[in-house]
Amino acid sequence: xxxxxxxxxxxxxxxxxxxxxxxxxxxxxxxxxxxxxxxxxxxxxxxxxxxxxxxxxxxxxxxxxxxxxxxxxxxxxxxxxxxxxxxxxxxxxxxxxxxxxxxxxxxxxxxxxxxxxxxxxxxxxxxxxxxxxxxxxxxxxxxxxxxxxxxxxxxxxxxxxxxxxxxxxxxxxxxxxxxxxxxxxxxxxxxxxxxxxxxxxxxxxxxxxxxxxxxxxxxxxxxxxxxxxxxxxxxxxxxxxxxxxxxxxxxxxxxxxxxxxxxxxxxxxxxxxxxxxxxxxxxxxxxxxxxxxxxxxxxxxxxxxxxxxxxxxxxxxxxxxxxxxxxxxxxxxxxxxxxxxxxxxxxxxxxxxxxxxxxxxxxxxxxxxxxxxxxxxxxxxxxxxxxxxxxxxxxxxxxxxxxxxxxxxxxxxxxxxxxxxx
Amino acid sequence: xxxxxxxxxxxxxxxxxxxxxxxxxxxxxxxxxxxxxxxxxxxxxxxxxxxxxxxxxxxxxxxxxxxxxxxxxxxxxxxxxxxxxxxxxxxxxxxxxxxxxxxxxxxxxxxxxxxxxxxxxxxxxxxxxxxxxxxxxxxxxxxxxxxxxxxxxxxxxxxxxxxxxxxxxxxxxxxxxxxxxxxxxxxxxxxxxxxxxxxxxxxxxxxxxxxxxxxxxxxxxxxxxxxxxxxxxxxxxxxxxxxxxxxxxxxxxxxxxxxxxxxxxxxxxxxxxxxxxxxxx
Numbered sequence: 166x167x168x169x170x171x172x173x174x175x176x177x178x179x180x181x182x183x184x185x186x187x188x189x190x191x192x193x194x195x196x197x198x199x200x201x202x203x204x205x206x207x208x209x210x211x212x213x214x215x216x217x218x219x220x221x222x223x224x225x226x227x228x229x230x231x232x233x234x235x236x237x238x239x240x241x242x243x244x245x246x247x248x249x250x251x252x253x254x255x256x257x258x259x260x261x262x263x264x265x266x267x268x269x270x271x272x273x274x275x276x277x278x279x280x281x282x283x284x285x286x287x288x289x290x291x292x293x294x295x296x297x298x299x300x301x302x303x304x305x306x307x308x309x310x311x312x313x314x315x316x317x318x319x320x321x322x323x324x325x326x327x328x329x330x331x332x333x334x335x336x337x338x339x340x341x342x343x344x345x346x347x348x349x350x351x352x353x354x355x356x357x358x359x360x361x362x363x364x365x366x367x368x369x370x371x372x373x374x375x376x377x378x379x380x381x382x383x384x385x386x387x388x389x390x391x392x393x394x395x396x397x398x399x400x401x402x403x404x405x406x407x408x409x410x411x412x413x414x415x416x417x418x419x420x421x422x423x424x425x426x427x428x429x430x431x432x433x434x435x436x437x438x439x440x441x442x443x444x445x446x447x448x449x450x451x452x453x454x455x456x457x458x459x460x461x462x463x464x465x466x467x468x469x470x471x472x473x474x475x476x477x478x479x480x481x482x483x484x485x486x487x488x489x490x491x492x493x494x495x496x497x498x499x500x501x502x503x504x505x506x507x508x509x510x511x512x513x514x515x516x517x518x519x520x521x522x523x524x525x526x527x528x529x530x531x532x533x534x535x536x537x538x539x540x541x542x543x544x545x546x547x548x549x550x551x552x553x554x555x556x557x558x559x560x561x562x563x564x565x566x567x568x569x570x571x572x573x574x575x576x577x578x579x580x581x582x583x584x585x586x587x
Numbered sequence: 588x589x590x591x592x593x594x595x596x597x598x599x600x601x602x603x604x605x606x607x608x609x610x611x612x613x614x615x616x617x618x619x620x621x622x623x624x625x626x627x628x629x630x631x632x633x634x635x636x637x638x639x640x641x642x643x644x645x646x647x648x649x650x651x652x653x654x655x656x657x658x659x660x661x662x663x664x665x666x667x668x669x670x671x672x673x674x675x676x677x678x679x680x681x682x683x684x685x686x687x688x689x690x691x692x693x694x695x696x697x698x699x700x701x702x703x704x705x706x707x708x709x710x711x712x713x714x715x716x717x718x719x720x721x722x723x724x725x726x727x728x729x730x731x732x733x734x735x736x737x738x739x740x741x742x743x744x745x746x747x748x749x750x751x752x753x754x755x756x757x758x759x760x761x762x763x764x765x766x767x768x769x770x771x772x773x774x775x776x777x778x779x780x781x782x783x784x785x786x787x788x789x790x791x792x793x794x795x796x797x798x799x800x801x802x803x804x805x806x807x808x809x810x811x812x813x814x815x816x817x818x819x820x821x822x823x824x825x826x827x828x829x830x831x832x833x834x835x836x837x838x839x840x841x842x843x844x845x846x847x848x849x850x851x852x853x854x855x856x857x858x859x860x861x862x863x864x865x866x867x868x
Contacts, residue, residue, distance in 0.1 A: 291831070305807070314805075353650075353712045361715055381715035382802045393804040394715075512804040522806055526793040533789060537782045568775050 198306075205302050212295045219288045222564075227282045228271050230545045234560045242578055246585045247554035250276060253585070254548055257557065260584055261546070276549040287539040288564070293532030300525030308518025313337070316395070319345035320508040324368065328513050341369045341388060346376075348397060348507040361394050363509040379511065389515055396510030403441045405452040406501040407467070418501060429496065434458045441503060448474050450503040456493045465492045469500040540566045544574065557581070590644065591708060593637035594663060598697040600630035601670070605694055608686035620683040624674075627690060631670050638667065641710065650712040655726045658859070659708050662700035664726070665855075668734035669693040676738060676780070680772065688748075689741035721798035729791035729816075735784030736823070736844070736851045739777050743844030746773045750838060770837065777840050778830060781847070785823045792816055815854040822847045 246253055254277060261268050261279060268281045315328035315337055326342035329335075344366045351360040360380065367375045367387045379385045384393045404422045408415055411430060419427055426437045437455045445451030450469040455462060467490040468474055475482055482488050491497040544561040559578050563570040607623035610616070641654040654660045673689045700706055749769055795813070796806035807813060826843040829835040835843075 355712070357712060358714055359712065382719040384801060384804070391804070393802075395804065514804045516805070519800065519806065523797070526796070530786070530790060530793065533786045537786060566775075568771060 201302055201306075205299055208295050208299060212292050216292060219292070223285060223288050227269070227280050227543050227545070228278065230278070230280070230560075231562065234545060234562075235547065235558055238558060238560060239575075241575060242559045244557040244559075244578060244582050244585065245551065245553050245555070246557070248585070250548070250550055250555050253555040253557070256585060257546060257548065257581070260581060273547075273549075276547070276555070279546040279548070280544060282541070282543040284539040284541045287535050287541050290532050290535035290539070293535060294529055295532075297525045297527075297529030297532055300528060301522050302525075304518035304521030304523075304525055306518070307521060308516040311517045313390075313513070313515040315513040317343065317392075317511040317513050318508055319343065319363075319511065321345055321348055321506050323508075339388075339390075341367055341374070343367055343392075343511075345509050348509040350397060350507065361397055361509075363394055363397075363511065365392065365511075379509075391514045391516075393512040393514065394509070395512040398508055398510070399505040403503050403505045405438060405441050405450075405503050407452065407498060408501060409496045409498045411496055420504075429456070429493075431496065432458045434493070439464070450500065452500050452503070454498065463493050465489055467498050467500045469502060471499070536565075540564070540570070542566075542570050544570075590637040590640040593633050593640070594697070595701060597630050597634045597637065598694065598701060600626050600633065601666070601690060601694040601697060604630060605687070605690045608683065608690055611683060612687050617683075620686075623686055623690075624677065624683060627670060627674055627686070631667070631674060634663075634667050634670065638663065645710045648710055648712075652713050652717075653723050653726075654710075655730075656713060656717055656722070657707060657711065659700055659706045661726065661730065662696050662706070665730050665733060666693040666696040666700070668730050669696070669737050672731070672734045672738050672780075673741075676776070680776070682772075684769065685738070685741055685745060685776075688745045689738055692737050692741065716802055719798055719802060721794060721801070725791060725794045725798055728787050728794055732784045732787030732791050733851055733855060735780045735787060736819075736848055739780040739784060739844045740848035742773050742777045742780060743841035743848075746770060746777065746841040747838065749773070750841075774837050774840065777844055778827075781823055781826060781840075781844065785820070785827060788816065788820050788823070792820065811858045812854065815850070815858050819847065819850040819854050822850050 248256075258268065258270075258279060261281075268279050271278050271280075314331040316331065317325070317328045319325065322345070324342050324344035326339045327336050328339060330337050346364040346366055348364075349360065349362045350358060353359050363379045365377060365379055365385065366373045375387060377385045379392050379394045381394045384391045386392075404420050406418050406420050408418050409429070410416070416430075421427060421438045423438055423441050426435055428434070429436055435457050437457070438452060439455050440453040442451045442453075445466065445468065448468050448470065451466050453464065453466050455464050465486065466488050468488070471482070471490065482490075486492055490499060540563050542561065542563040544559070547558040547560075549556050549558070559574055559581075561570050561574045604623045604626035607619045607626060611619035611623060638654050641660070645651050645654065655664050669689065670693050673685065673693075676685065677683060701708075753767075753770075792813075795816075799808060800806040822843070826835075826840065826847065829843070830840060
């Protein structure tokens with residue numbers, strides 16, 4: 166009955182598992198919780214039903230031995246020797262003590278019984294494993310009821326205290342705010358990504374309380390929430406870094422996005438960034454500027470790799486005014502680089518079930534170790550006075566690995582027979 | 588010498604070893620058994636050497652990581668675990684009977700690694716998701732589990748084969764006792780290797796979820812690989828419960844090892860055809 170129970174409850178979740186390939190959200194469905202509940206209930210009922218049996222087994226002392234122990238005993242397990250009881254007993258005892266420790270002894274009418282046991286506690290290993298499984302399930306339920314899963318998308322420099330809950334459950338305000346100071350992505354020479362790193366600041370009451378980096382595999386915890394590096398991207402607005410030289414003097418670097426305007430030191434001119442291109446006509450990064458004075462408007466492109474382009478196309482920049490960065494005299498512009506402004510996609514998680522799941526996992530492993538590596542074994546040596554001398558009968562029981570124990574006892578008997586003959 | 592070259596020799600060594608185990612079984616001459624074992628040990632040695640060379644080669648390329656980070660490396664490591672576990676068992680039970688059924692699996696895995704399309708042999712640097720100390724523990728425990736299940740599968744096949752042979756030889760003068768003691772040993776071996784695999788798979792799943800907790804923000808994502816490893820684990824759980832509670836032995840357990848092994852294969856390779864977070868393996 167127990168097995169039918171186990172199989173009946175184990176199989177449905179499995180079928181459901183395979184159906185996951187088509188059914189997308191089964192694991193958050195009520196049906197799944199019901200199945201998990203049934204499974205846990207079954208596990209508990211089975212364990213509770215069987216525990217008294219295990220306790221009874223545990224409490225049964227090794228003496229008196231189970232009835233029928235010496236029925237059908239193989240002939241090699243019976244050793245008859247013509248020596249005296251006293252001598253045999255002492256010999257057997259010392260032999261056993263050299264091979265197995267802590268042998269107990271009980272006097273009988275016709276002789277005595279020597280016995281030992283080990284690994285009695287392993288009877289409970291299976292319940293430890295079941296407890297572990299239940300704790301994991303409990304942890305999962307706690308996590309899904311009290312936990313929180315959200316996304317957070319921050320551009321470099323952006324600060325927010327609102328996170329977007331998963332599964333379209335809306336927004337969630339935090340009582341602190343997060344700022345992304347910088348996002349870095351590095352690549353190997355082969356173009357494979359090497360590192361994604363977000364540098365975050367956590368701000369409470371206008372003060373930066375904590376700063377740190379979030380990397381894949383290295384989340385950051387703050388105020389009970391864990392922040393994970395999940396994705397990244399480039400914001401639509403790229404910024405150009407440019408300078409101009411005025412009669413040999415280089416200006417400080419200016420950072421400007423598309424549509425930004427900045428003042429120039431001559432003719433009360435204003436420069437506006439019209440376009441920022443990552444790769445203009447296969448010539449690399451380029452920016453189109455509009456310079457406006459009281460009198461006129463000048464537009465031209467400036468390329469970052471102007472020297473390389475000029476080397477390949479001599480005279481291009483003087484021949485085409487639109488490509489001449491020195492068109493607005495006396496200034497000569499140069500483009501230092503374009504920065505795509507990154508945003509970082511963070512996953513924000515709170516899962517109070519984790520400690521339960523972890524503890525459950527550890528308990529599970531410990532219990533399995535007990536079950537599979539420790540066996541409850543008992544062995545009995547019955548020494549009886551016999552017309553022919555002393556008869557020794559050897560028997561053993563193990564609820565697991567019985568075959569191995571029997572083989573060991575066979576070896577032990579052969580060895581004892583040889584020793585006693587000597 | 589180049590590690591790829593050594594590994595292709597290793598593939599042939601395993602094949603030769605399998606052929607010798609087969610000779611031993613058919614010709615019933617222990618000489619072939621010695622030769623087969625010797626070859627298997629030689630193969631394991633060369634295999635280990637090749638993996639270490641590959642490891643060092645990854646450092647020479649400037650990034651350096653354990654050679655268990657893509658499908659090719661995992662297949663090579665899988666074959667290594669199978670042979671290592673098999674030889675340990677052969678040494679412990681002092682019998683070469685299993686070789687014919689386990690060593691060919693290692694050979695097939697190696698052959699698949701070298702000829703299957705889409706198995707990339709190159710050493711690649713680690714993407715950010717794999718840059719974790721949990722990688723080694725997770726992969727090691729999972730593949731030890733798979734290897735133990737493979738050995739159990741070999742035992743299961745041998746069990747069914749022996750049993751069939753026994754029923755065919757209805758002649759009572761043949762040695763039924765000898766065969767039934769072989770069947771007993773196999774039954775115990777099935778149980779032992781299954782429980783070993785069961786523990787390793789449990790540890791693999793748990794280390795995996797600890798890693799996922801750091802990498803993916805959740806210890807369990809219902810990823811196809813995760814689900815199938817759980818299914819595999821449950822199949823073996825049912826099998827062990829059937830033994831403890833129902834007292835299943837022998838043929839039924841042997842059948843279960845085959846069912847379980849199919850599930851292991853699907854978990855390992857089949858899932859790759861589905862969209863999965865685990866798509867680097």
